[in-house]
Amino acid sequence: MIGRMSAIAGIGATEFSKDSGRSELRLATEAVRAALDDAGLRPGDVSGLVTFTMDSNAEIAVARELGMGELSFLSRIGYGGGAACAVVQQAVLAVTAGLADVVVCYRALNERSGRRFGQAFASPDVDSGWHHPMGLATPGAMVAMVAQRYLHDYGASTDDFGRVTVAARRHAATNPYAWFHGRPITLDEHRASRWITEPLRLLDCCQESDGAVALVVTSLARARDLARPPAVIAAAAQGSGPDQYVMTSYYRDDVAALPEMGVVARQLWGQSGYGPEDVRTAVLYDHFTPYVLMQLEELGFCGRGEARHLIAGGGIELGGRLPVNPHGGQLGEAYIHGMNGIAEAVRQVRGTAVNQVPGDGPVLVTAGTGVPTSGLILAAA
Template sequence: MIARTAAIAGIGATEFSKDSGRSELRLAAEAIRAALDDAGLRPSDVDGLVTFTMDDNAEIAVAREIGAGELTFLSRIGYGGGAACAVVQQAVLAVATGIASTVVCYRALNERSGRRFGQATLPPGLDASWHYPMGLATPAAMVAMVARRYMHDYGATTDDFGRVTVSARRYAATNPAAWFFGRPITLDDHRASRWIAEPLRLLDCCQESDGAVALVVTSAERACDLRRPSAVISAAAQGSGTDQFVMTSYYRDEVAALPEMGVVARQLWGQSGFGPGDVRTAVLYDHFTPYVLMQLEELGFCGRGEARHLIASADCPPINPNGGQLGEAYIHGMNGIAEAVRQVRGTAANQVPGDGPVLVTAGTGVPTSGLILSAA
């Protein structure tokens, strides 16, 4: 078992912007150095690096820039934002098996000033010839298909989606690190935002951001002796569902579902011994608002089709107290993991009271991953 064998001992990030003015390699180095300083470690302590297949920064280049020495573990995870928590899982596996002792997970991107993910691009290795010509060529267009089906099946409305954004922006408004700091919105603002791909409006879609985030993973025992309180990794999971595709799984009998998150959820609850009722706050990957509702259902917080009622009630756990990717920044979910660490430490801008675990998820609509973090 890997549960509670490792911990996140350090977190670091650059500022989040729309034009960083520097290379992605420099952003990565800045975030990693900040994370190492947070943990009280030196670059020479690093012997493992993990990132996304979509990250353009080669591990050996990053190692040179930060001044690391020999590396004994290198790994990359695919499927875009679905990799966020899986890079931490890879680090846990390396630490738990003794392959490496100090593993840094990083993601750096100039997604607003450089390559913009919201544009139409053909994903490599996928047979998209039968749906791209029909206009399903952007993530928003693909997710709109799922959102429309979800509305049809369960009676959800665009206002239900809008409540996710309103909540995220309310938290972002009181988080100084958030791009939308000081700028909350109302449900009427959501209703007035332009269509991107019906039924998705502009305010249903996450940001395009420049920035970087890094995490330092080491053994839970060693982390207790480092500079800052650590967040113990009580569970780490990755999963793909049957007939998985990207970003809408057209081959499934039930289109309006995220069974890959169900695969992850069963592992998380099984590894950790926790359940949905134990969670203090959930940091859910909010690239598109409908997928936040569907995640709540797959994770077991409510039944299928019931999330729209849950988010409007007092029974809903606090979601994305940093503002999420809708309000803080879109760093492919890595800023959500950093927020979970702050919640465990008790240092978050919008600190959620209690001592329960914090749940984190990665990108949905693709093979995905998740974490449960708790205090040492």
């Protein structure tokens, strides 16, 4: 049982932009230093580093740049955005096993000014042979197939997808750190945005961003003595579903579902002792709007096909039944592979968020879906 033995003690980030003007290594070191400063720690206190397999910055390069010295734990997690919460889980495992005392998780990318994930790309892996020859070579095209099936199976509409974006942009509009600060949208503007791959419009797709985020994980006992109130890691889980592919799991009996998130959800509720009814706010990985609806269903906030009713009338906005992504999410704040969502969850637990959700319940965080994924539940000490 790993829950409640570790905590996130520090968070740090660069600005979020479309052209950072500096290397990804520079971004990583800036974010890591900011996270350590937030925790009141020095680089020499760090004994472990965890990042994504997609991160271009070697752990030893980050350590050298910051003068960290000896490290006793190094790890990376695959599957793109599905790694976001799993990197924290890796840090928790290292801390609870006594392999490292202070572990920093980081992600840095120039995803707008450098390699743009939304562009078609060739991949050498075996799974690509099932979809690239059919023209499915971008994440948007891959997700559109699932989204179309969801609309067919449950009678939802593209307006239901649009309401997710409207909520995210409304939250981002009051967040000065968000790229879309001061720029909310209406449902009509969503309807008018161009098609990317039907039924996905431009405003159904997350941003392409430059930036970095870092998190400091240590034991709860040590975190209590540091500079900031700890965000207790009440649960941390990773999961993959049967017949899992990367963004293209079309060979399951139920195409319009995210069973990998169900695997994660059962672990989160079991580890933490919480249920969906206890959650104060949810930070859901919003790379594409249909997957927000499906996550709400897999996590147990509503029945299968019923998410459109939950979000109707501002249900996921501030003051609604379940505020989702009060920072604006990846649709409104920035796309840093979900790591900025974890930082927002920490702020919500600390009570320092720009759009603070009242109450003392836990905060749920999820990672990228359509791939093996992960999740966290954070709570106050």
